[in-house]
Amino acid sequence: MKSWDSAWENIFRSQEWGKYPPEELVRFVARNFYKVPDRSQIKFLDLGCGTGACSWYLAREGFSVHGIDGSSTAIEKAIKRFEEENLKGYFKVMDFIKIDFPDNYFDVVIDICSIQHNQIKNAQIILKEIKRVLKPNGKFFSMVIAKNTYEASLNGKGYVHFYSLKEIKNLFKIFKILSVEKSERTENNMKDEIIHWIVACENSK
Numbered sequence: 001m002k003s004w005d006s007a008w009e010n011i012f013r014s015q016e017w018g019k020y021p022p023e024e025l026v027r028f029v030a031r032n033f034y035k036v037p038d039r040s041q042i043k044f045l046d047l048g049c050g051t052g053a054c055s056w057y058l059a060r061e062g063f064s065v066h067g068i069d070g071s072s073t074a075i076e077k078a079i080k081r082f083e084e085e086n087l088k089g090y091f092k093v094m095d096f097i098k099i100d101f102p103d104n105y106f107d108v109v110i111d112i113c114s115i116q117h118n119q120i121k122n123a124q125i126i127l128k129e130i131k132r133v134l135k136p137n138g139k140f141f142s143m144v145i146a147k148n149t150y151e152a153s154l155n156g157k158g159y160v161h162f163y164s165l166k167e168i169k170n171l172f173k174i175f176k177i178l179s180v181e182k183s184e185r186t187e188n189n190m191k192d193e194i195i196h197w198i199v200a201c202e203n204s205k
Contacts, residue, residue, distance in 0.1 A: 018053040022112060024183055024198050025054055028141050029061070033108075039063050045106045045133065047096055047126075048114025052078030052089070059087040066106070068094040097122060099129045106133050111142040113196070117158055123171060131174055134203040140175055142199045144168065146182065150192035168197050175201035 039062035046055045049067030147162045181198040
């Protein structure tokens with residue numbers, strides 16, 4: 001069983017992808033962790049990190065960063081970027097259906113539109129793995145594509161599950177859900193909508 005779609009290897013080989021983090025993540029991190037006295041003590045796992053856009057932001061802000069992705073090309077690009085900018089980060093090729101880290105290891109896990117590229121049965125397994133590697137009361141932030149999104153915007157991106165609000169609440173119920181928000185924008189002169197669920201959770205054990 002695997003959670004990673006090989007279509008992404010071709011994407012990372014053929015195009016530049018994701019150099020900067022989404023503002024929703026920046027807002028979450030600022031609200032929850034900017035006042036921490038020693039940011040280096042806060043350990044993040046960037047799930048499906050791609051070429052390291054979110055990891056790059058977190059490292060520049062002084063947090064401890066681990067990034068995992070199924071694409072060897074993406075991981076190579078992330079490592080190269082960190083080396084060029086003299087940033088600290090740990091990156092590894094990994095299928096996150098089984099996260100190869102110890103229990104209670106991370107303070108925060110982030111998922112920026114990676115879990116959505118799995119069928120729900122796999123997503124359920126992945127969330128159990130996230131819960132396992134998160135410390136008690138650790139935070140989980142997820143950005144997931146919503147139903148009624150312009151589907152052509154994800155053509156060529158492998159399998160995608162477009163989530164209803166009911167599915168989101170059911171999937172994330174193994175955590176304490178702190179908030180569910182909706183992020184919306186348009187494309188093609190307001191003709192098409194791109195909609196994401198923004199979910200913040202706590203690992204209450």
